[in-house]
Amino acid sequence: xxxxxxxxxxxxxxxxxxxxxxxxxxxxxxxxxxxxxxxxxxxxxxxxxxxxxxxxxxxxxxxxxxxxxxxxxxxxxxxxxxxxxxxxxxxxxxxxxxxxxxxxxxxxxxxxxxxx
Amino acid sequence: xxxxxxxxxxxxxxxxxxxxxxxxxxxxxxxxxxxxxxxxxxxxxxxxxxxxxxxxxxxxxxxxxxxxxxxxxxxxxxxxxxxxxxxxxxxxxxxxxxxxxxxxxxxxxxxxxxx
Numbered sequence: 001x002x003x004x005x006x007x008x009x010x011x012x013x014x015x016x017x018x019x020x021x022x023x024x025x026x027x028x029x030x031x032x033x034x035x036x037x038x039x040x041x042x043x044x045x046x047x048x049x050x051x052x053x054x055x056x057x058x059x060x061x062x063x064x065x066x067x068x069x070x071x072x073x074x075x076x077x078x079x080x081x082x083x084x085x086x087x088x089x090x091x092x093x094x095x096x097x098x099x100x101x102x103x104x105x106x107x108x109x110x111x112x113x114x115x116x
Numbered sequence: 117x118x119x120x121x122x123x124x125x126x127x128x129x130x131x132x133x134x135x136x137x138x139x140x141x142x143x144x145x146x147x148x149x150x151x152x153x154x155x156x157x158x159x160x161x162x163x164x165x166x167x168x169x170x171x172x173x174x175x176x177x178x179x180x181x182x183x184x185x186x187x188x189x190x191x192x193x194x195x196x197x198x199x200x201x202x203x204x205x206x207x208x209x210x211x212x213x214x215x216x217x218x219x220x221x222x223x224x225x226x227x228x229x230x231x
Contacts, residue, residue: 104161
């Protein structure tokens with residue numbers, strides 16, 4: 001069975017600080033996909049990134065970066081030089097298998113508050 | 117309209133009422149989902165429809181009844197709900213037969229309060 005753990009329930013940092021959100025996953029499949037979603041106060045989940053299990057290359061997109069390590073089953077998310085607009089709940093999610101699989105398993109989320 | 121829309125955004129209902137939530141996607145996707153988001157709990161997948169056919173039902177109580185008349189629309193019919201059903205109900209869609217991608221696009225949700 002697949003499982004996603006986000007141990008950090010809430011994090012608060014002062015604006016411009018860097019912050020890392022942790023995500024640990026469990027799966028028996030060799031093919032799987034990892035995701036991060038952002039949920040601002042408006043409620044809508046916004047897709048941030050998808051990573052497949054065969055690509056361990058870290059990714060950077062502006063102030064966002066992701067560190068995927070299969071050895072520790074982790075897919076951590078770092079925001080550099082945080083801004084107030086980054087305040088939201090962030091969800092890590094896992095999808096097993098490949099072709100035709102629709103099911104996403106979400107973590108419980110981390111509420112990030114950026115203090116101006 | 118673009119993306120995934122949901123109506124109403126907020127709903128308050130009594131335990132004996134019957135109401136429906138509506139979801140519409142304008143992305144040309146073939147799969148649609150209902151999720152329940154309660155405080156301090158992971159998103160719970162309720163139903164999955166692919167090509168208008170229900171493919172998964174995660175043991176959801178029968179007081180929740182989904183309907184998918186076509187690939188663009190998804191409904192969740194509610195009747196005889198309980199206060200513990202109060203939550204944010206999220207709809208999502210995704211392209212189904214795309215091989216390697218399972219990215220889901222979410223609507224803004226319906227905040228449901230059952231009195």
